[in-house]
Amino acid sequence: MPDRIRVGYVGCGMMAQRVHLPNFASLPDCELVALAEVRRDLGEKVQRRYGIPRLYPDHRGLLDDPAVDAIAVSAPFALQGQIARDALAAGKHVFMEKPMAISRAQAEAIVAAGASTGARLMVAYMKRFDPGNELVQATVAGWRASGELGPVVLARAHGFCGDWTAGIDLPPLEASDEPAPPAPTEEHLPPWLPARWAASYVGYLQQYTHNVNLLRFVLDAGDRVRVKHADLDPDGYTGVVILDVGGVRATLETGRLRYYRWDEHTQVYFERGWVHTWAPPLLLRNAVAEVEIYRSDEDGVPGDPGRRGTQHTITRAIPEPRWSWAYKREAAHFVECLRTGAPFRSPGEDALTDVRLFEDIFRTWLQI
Numbered sequence: 450m451p452d453r454i455r456v457g458y459v460g461c462g463m464m465a466q467r468v469h470l471p472n473f474a475s476l477p478d479c480e481l482v483a484l485a486e487v488r489r490d491l492g493e494k495v496q497r498r499y500g501i502p503r504l505y506p507d508h509r510g511l512l513d514d515p516a517v518d519a520i521a522v523s524a525p526f527a528l529q530g531q532i533a534r535d536a537l538a539a540g541k542h543v544f545m546e547k548p549m550a551i552s553r554a555q556a557e558a559i560v561a562a563g564a565s566t567g568a569r570l571m572v573a574y575m576k577r578f579d580p581g582n583e584l585v586q587a588t589v590a591g592w593r594a595s596g597e598l599g600p601v602v603l604a605r606a607h608g609f610c611g612d613w614t615a616g617i618d619l620p621p622l623e624a625s626d627e628p629a630p631p632a633p634t635e636e637h638l639p640p641w642l643p644a645r646w647a648a649s650y651v652g653y654l655q656q657y658t659h660n661v662n663l664l665r666f667v668l669d670a671g672d673r674v675r676v677k678h679a680d681l682d683p684d685g686y687t688g689v690v691i692l693d694v695g696g697v698r699a700t701l702e703t704g705r706l707r708y709y710r711w712d713e714h715t716q717v718y719f720e721r722g723w724v725h726t727w728a729p730p731l732l733l734r735n736a737v738a739e740v741e742i743y744r745s746d747e748d749g750v751p752g753d754p755g756r757r758g759t760q761h762t763i764t765r766a767i768p769e770p771r772w773s774w775a776y777k778r779e780a781a782h783f784v785e786c787l788r789t790g791a792p793f794r795s796p797g798e799d800a801l802t803d804v805r806l807f808e809d810i811f812r813t814w815l816q817i
């Protein structure tokens with residue numbers, strides 16, 4: 450691969466304009482060489498704003514461009530998966546927004562397209578690049594290796610949402626009156642899913658895939674994850690799911706809240722301590738997750754949580770880099786991995802597990 454990765458971007462929607470285009474454009478080892486957008490007027494405005502040399506009327510133009518090493522895409526849920534699949538089949542490396550697919554079958558076809566050409570896929574799970582979550586992951590791994598605070602007894606992922614945009618207003622959004630093309634959905638849904646649950650299923654999947662993906666990262670669970678119980682309201686969104694994540698019981702607590710910030714936290718309990726993290730509103734630039742580490746030491750007796758230690762500490766660790774944006778770090782990681790050949794932290798093969806799990810959650814809940 451060249452020293453500078455030449456990226457072609459597909460789609461000029463909000464995620465492209467507010468997050469990914471400015472981030473890729475700011476990386477020294479990345480060059481935005483082409484853009485694809487079916488809405489011509491919008492594409493031209495965004496092309497001008499970022500000074501991108503070439504504009505194609507849809508993603509297929511990018512795939513034939515030999516001066517494009519990799520493509521990045523953000524578009525409606527099932528559509529971006531099909532664009533990623535076409536790009537991988539054409540031998541282009543891909544950075545794509547989550548979820549990678551809306552069914553296991555669609556996800557497997559995307560991974561197979563990459564395997565057929567050797568092109569690599571990274572799914573943009575930016576929470577794995579938040580320094581707060583990195584600190585949680587490292588602390589959990591360290592305590593598990595040393596056994597110093599006993600075994601892990603529970604993990605919790607809580608997401609009641611709120612305002613994820615944090616009032617972001619820069620860079621300005623280019624707009625257009627042109628209608629967006631229809632986004633294919635039905636043909637990519639799981640075949641067993643009754644049509645009346647399709648919207649809930651996609652809404653729940655696209656939101657909480659972040660939290661399941663983060664739990665698997667923090668607990669180093671890989672594909673070892675299964676559903677034990679699912680209890681959702683008829684909205685198919687609010688409720689509690691109990692999972693086994695790499696041998697650890699974990700709850701996924703979900704719902705909607707009209708909160709002005711972002712109500713999301715993740716906690717891993719050991720027998721004599723915990724690591725707890727609060728996520729920032731997603732589009733709040735350069736804010737990292739807050740981390741609290743609690744431990745009870747000294748003469749606490751392993752296996753007997755009733756015996757309290759004599760030394761209790763709560764640490765509010767400051768993750769490094771302190772002022773950084775997970776979305777920018779994930780873009781830098783993508784470019785760096787392509788330059789060096791290092792593995793992605795969130796490759797398509799791994800993200801497939803999240804899609805599989807959300808089918809399992811809904812099947813368990815609907816008893817199908």
Ligand SMILES: NC(=O)c1ccc[n+]([C@@H]2O[C@H](COP(=O)([O-])OP(=O)(O)OC[C@H]3O[C@@H](n4cnc5c(N)ncnc54)[C@H](O)[C@@H]3O)[C@@H](O)[C@H]2O)c1
Nearest residue numbers: 460461462463464465485486487507508523524526546547
């Ligand atoms: N990681 C996160 O925290 C996060 C947050 C919000 C959204 N997302 C993800 O971002 C995605 C949605 O992004 P968005 O809201 O910016 O999308 P959007 O629908 O606003 O934009 C998609 C653009 O792609 C264009 N397009 C469609 N088909 C095309 C094709 N074949 N070739 C070229 N252009 C094409 C459309 O005209 C549109 O302008 C979703 O998958 C969502 O899950 C992720």
